Amino acid sequence: MRADARRNRARVLEVAQEAFAVDGLLVPLDEIARRAGVGAGTVYRHFPTKEALFDAVILHRVQSLVDRARELADAAEPGPAFFGFVAEMTQASAAKKDLIDAMAGAGIDVTANLSEVNRELWESIDELLTRAQRAEAVRRDVGIAEVMALLRAVFLATQQGDDAEQLTARVMAVACDGLRTPPAAH
Secondary structure (H helix, E strand, O other): OOHHHHHHHHHHHHHHHHHHHHHHHHOOHHHHHHHHOOOHHHHHHHOOOHHHHHHHHHHHHHHHHHHHHHHHOOOOOHHHHHHHHHHHHHHHHHOOHHHHHHHHOOOOOOOOOOHHHHHHHHHHHHHHHHHHHHOOOEOOOOOHHHHHHHHHHHHHHHOOOOOHHHHHHHHHHHHHHHHEOOHHHO
16 A cells, blocks of 8 residues: 555544544544545545444554553553553543444444454453452452443443543442452452
């Protein structure tokens, strides 16, 4: 790919990520092209459908989460690393309709195209969870399936309203308190 084509693709992805975060899946591809300062043909050449563009945006977002979880996998304090990652993930996602839509299974079905990176996300979070459990920071009767279900439930329950970020933070604080190993169990 030529340098200008790579720049245009990167610009379209950047603008699409912002547009999907603000407007959800309803933003038209022509509007993304306008905001990116490129012609509609440029967008359609790189991303022939809204699903293809959405897949690319979500893939980038989820890969960033995987990379961050992997960075924290060797943290000196596994408990704070796990809870810090959960907090980062939920705070960053609270106002982002595209990630909420993808995790909730709403809108465009991206699961088939993202199955590998989703598997990597589960594995990287599971690594953080397991290390936090070994450090006795997280209850041992909770698995990755419960953690992911909890995160999805929080995303779904808190995406409505004007104070989504604050509501998400409060709900996650309660959820994280429930994940912590009780003091008497140490």
